[in-house]
Amino acid sequence: MLTQNFPESLQGLDVLIIDDDENSLDVASIVLEFAGANVSLASHGKDGLDSINSKRPQFILCDLSMPVMDGWEFIRQLRNDENHRDLKVIALTAHAMVGDQEKALSAGFNGYLTKPLEPATFVNQLLRVLDKAGIQLTLLATEK
Amino acid sequence: MFPLVRYFSLTSLIVFILGFILIFANTHTNDINDLVDLREQNNVALTQAYANTIINDHGTFIASAATMSVDEITASPEFTHLDDDLRQLTQGSTIIKVKIYAPNGMTVYSSEPSQIGDDKSANPGFLTAMDGGVASELVYKDTFNAFEGNIEDRDIVESYVSIQPTGADEIQGVIELYDDVTILLNRIDERQVVLGAGLAALLTVLYLVLFFIVRYAEQIMRKQRTQIESNIADLASANSQLKIANQRAEEATRLKSEFLSTMSHELRTPLNAIIGYSGIISSGMSGTVDEKSMRMIKRIQDSGQHLLMLINNILDISKIEAGRLTIVRDKTYVRDVTDGLQEQLQVLADKKQIAFDISVDDSVPDYLMIDSERVTQIMINLLSNAIKFTEEGSVKLDMKWQHGNLNMKASDTGIGIPAHSLEYIFDEFRQVDGSSKRNVGGTGLGLSIVRKFAEAMDGTVTVESTLGEGTVFTVVIPAETVEEKVAQAV
Numbered sequence: 018m019l020t021q022n023f024p025e026s027l028q029g030l031d032v033l034i035i036d037d038d039e040n041s042l043d044v045a046s047i048v049l050e051f052a053g054a055n056v057s058l059a060s061h062g063k064d065g066l067d068s069i070n071s072k073r074p075q076f077i078l079c080d081l082s083m084p085v086m087d088g089w090e091f092i093r094q095l096r097n098d099e100n101h102r103d104l105k106v107i108a109l110t111a112h113a114m115v116g117d118q119e120k121a122l123s124a125g126f127n128g129y130l131t132k133p134l135e136p137a138t139f140v141n142q143l144l145r146v147l148d149k150a151g152i153q154l155t156l157l158a159t160e161k
Numbered sequence: 162m163f164p165l166v167r168y169f170s171l172t173s174l175i176v177f178i179l180g181f182i183l184i185f186a187n188t189h190t191n192d193i194n195d196l197v198d199l200r201e202q203n204n205v206a207l208t209q210a211y212a213n214t215i216i217n218d219h220g221t222f223i224a225s226a227a228t229m230s231v232d233e234i235t236a237s238p239e240f241t242h243l244d245d246d247l248r249q250l251t252q253g254s255t256i257i258k259v260k261i262y263a264p265n266g267m268t269v270y271s272s273e274p275s276q277i278g279d280d281k282s283a284n285p286g287f288l289t290a291m292d293g294g295v296a297s298e299l300v301y302k303d304t305f306n307a308f309e310g311n312i313e314d315r316d317i318v319e320s321y322v323s324i325q326p327t328g329a330d331e332i333q334g335v336i337e338l339y340d341d342v343t344i345l346l347n348r349i350d351e352r353q354v355v356l357g358a359g360l361a362a363l364l365t366v367l368y369l370v371l372f373f374i375v376r377y378a379e380q381i382m383r384k385q386r387t388q389i390e391s392n393i394a395d396l397a398s399a400n401s402q403l404k405i406a407n408q409r410a411e412e413a414t415r416l417k418s419e420f421l422s423t424m425s426h427e428l429r430t431p432l433n434a435i436i437g438y439s440g441i442i443s444s445g446m447s448g449t450v451d452e453k454s455m456r457m458i459k460r461i462q463d464s465g466q467h468l469l470m471l472i473n474n475i476l477d478i479s480k481i482e483a484g485r486l487t488i489v490r491d492k493t494y495v496r497d498v499t500d501g502l503q504e505q506l507q508v509l510a511d512k513k514q515i516a517f518d519i520s521v522d523d524s525v526p527d528y529l530m531i532d533s534e535r536v537t538q539i540m541i542n543l544l545s546n547a548i549k550f551t552e553e554g555s556v557k558l559d560m561k562w563q564h565g566n567l568n569m570k571a572s573d574t575g576i577g578i579p580a581h582s583l584e585y586i587f588d589e590f591r592q593v594d595g596s597s598k599r600n601v602g603g604t605g606l607g608l609s610i611v612r613k614f615a616e617a618m619d620g621t622v623t624v625e626s627t628l629g630e631g632t633v634f635t636v637v638i639p640a641e642t643v644e645e646k647v648a649q650a651v
Contacts, residue, residue, distance in 0.1 A: 038430055040430075040431075040433060040437065041433050041434075043437075044434065044440075044441060045437075047446055048437075048446065082426060111430055111433065119489065132433045133432045133435075133436040133437060134433065136437060136446060137440055137508060138504050138505070138508070141504060145497070145500065149494075
């Protein structure tokens with residue numbers, strides 16, 4: 018039953034998750050690791066930028082509301098960074114109000130997922146968002 | 162304070178005074194002129210009357226005296242005779258002095274003897290009289306030598322009149338009469354004073370009447386202006402109060418939407434842990450758990466999801482109430498919507514071991530301009546309801562394209578809805594079975610949100626149900642194809 022939920026695994030992909038909520042980080046990392054990803058964690062945007070510089074992931078899951086540096090500032094700085102501006106970033110947020118998705122996409126995020134994440138369906142949702150954003154996992158894997 | 166009254170009182174006062182002076186002076190001048198004219202006519206008539214006596218009795222003397230010396234004249238008995246006659250003639254009349262001139266201008270007689278012999282040939286009055294005319298003049302004398310001797314403070318009309326007895330061809334001389342009009346003049350002056358006082362009183366009364374009329378009018382005007390000003394002030398204050406109220410309402414709306422945004426975030430964060438961890442355990446990601454624990458974990462997971470749905474519904478209805486519901490129609494791949502629905506609802510159907518199927522007719526375009534979030538939410542609400550109320554059988558979604566409308570039919574083989582309840586199932590906070598029999602939770606907001614979303618997208622939602630057999634909800638949303646949208650843009 019479980020393997021049915023993850024028809025395409027994230028085997029071998031490096032994923033960075035940025036979130037200030039420990040539970041969110043924990044749940045997301047368990048689910049992604051279960052799908053085969055190598056997960057790095059950051060507790061805010063600045064932490065995330067440091068992490069990228071030491072180890073570049075294939076894609077990033079990023080919360081929007083965070084202390085120190087929020088998701089909006091993170092995406093702004095990332096898109097201005099010559100070395101990493103092409104990194105794929107999916108917003109993962111509890112900001113599920115009308116217009117938030119449009120706002121996130123126009124700010125430079127490649128996709129948008131809302132919390133709370135549902136472990137049984139999250140990987141499929143993620144794959145669909147990545148697919149919709151024109152991101153192919155096979156290409157991401159070869160990038161590594 | 163009363164500008165109108167001030168302007169009026171000043172201008173009208175000037176006009177009244179000028180008018181008074183004009184009328185007063187004009188009347189006086191006319192009276193004096195009339196008096197002189199009257200006395201002149203009188204003097205002419207007197208002269209006419211005297212002329213026969215003077216010329217018949219003294220014509221010879223007057224004619225001869227023109228060539229005599231002053232002493233010869235005064236010494237002659239004819240002179241004394243003439244003097245006596247004249248005094249007698251003027252006795253009792255207002256004539257107080259008489260002079261007679263010979264045609265050559267010589268003064269041959271005067272009641273004041275020192276004037277005899279004076280040459281008047283160049284005197285304008287004498288010349289006028291010699292030409293057949295009459296010349297009169299009003300003069301004032303402080304002392305005057307009259308028949309009666311010296312008199313004082315006299316107004317006198319002096320008239321030069323020609324002496325021409327009836328039947329005579331030539332003018333035989335000129336007589337100058339001094340007519341005392343002091344009494345008449347005094348009478349005129351007295352009348353003038355009375356007239357002036359009357360006129361002044363009349364004008365004063367008129368002035369006062371006008372003054373009070375103007376003052377009263379101005380008071381009314383001021384009252385009205387004050388009223389208007391206070392009305393304007395009232396309006397302005399009402400206006401500013403409205404503005405403030407409006408600002409407060411706007412501020413309240415802004416605060417409310419900020420609150421909603423915060424609530425949404427804050428409530429979802431702990432739910433993330435509840436739904437996340439229970440989901441991880443129930444899906445076996447953290448290894449196997451015994452059956453009893455699994456059952457409890459699944460209860461926690463279901464409750465978490467239920468709570469999430471309630472929160473979403475409450476937030477949605479609040480957004481609708483706050484007037485913040487905006488429809489964003491974007492190019493949507495219809496498959497994405499159905500895939501998302503399949504993914505979220507299959508889980509629920511699987512739990513109840515009922516069939517769940519979505520079928521999309523070939524007529525439905527691949528891409529449509531719709532608000533995918535809203536359409537998804539409508540269908541999740543309808544279909545999760547259907548699954549909730551169906552114990553066996555199936556729940557289906559059939560999607561068709563009909564005349565520019567996306568037609569979505571959600572049907573189930575559930576308990577159905579009683580006919581009498583169909584009319585209010587779309588109302589807020591209403592559940593079909595309000596009794597204690599209910600074994601499924603809900604806020605009663607789900608269908609209300611469905612209808613409001615559908616209406617916001619210019620669509621409709623209808624329901625048909627047979628008790629014990631099932632229910633069919635039909636949502637019809639008008640939508641443009643991407644080609645139509647492109648054609649419009651061009």
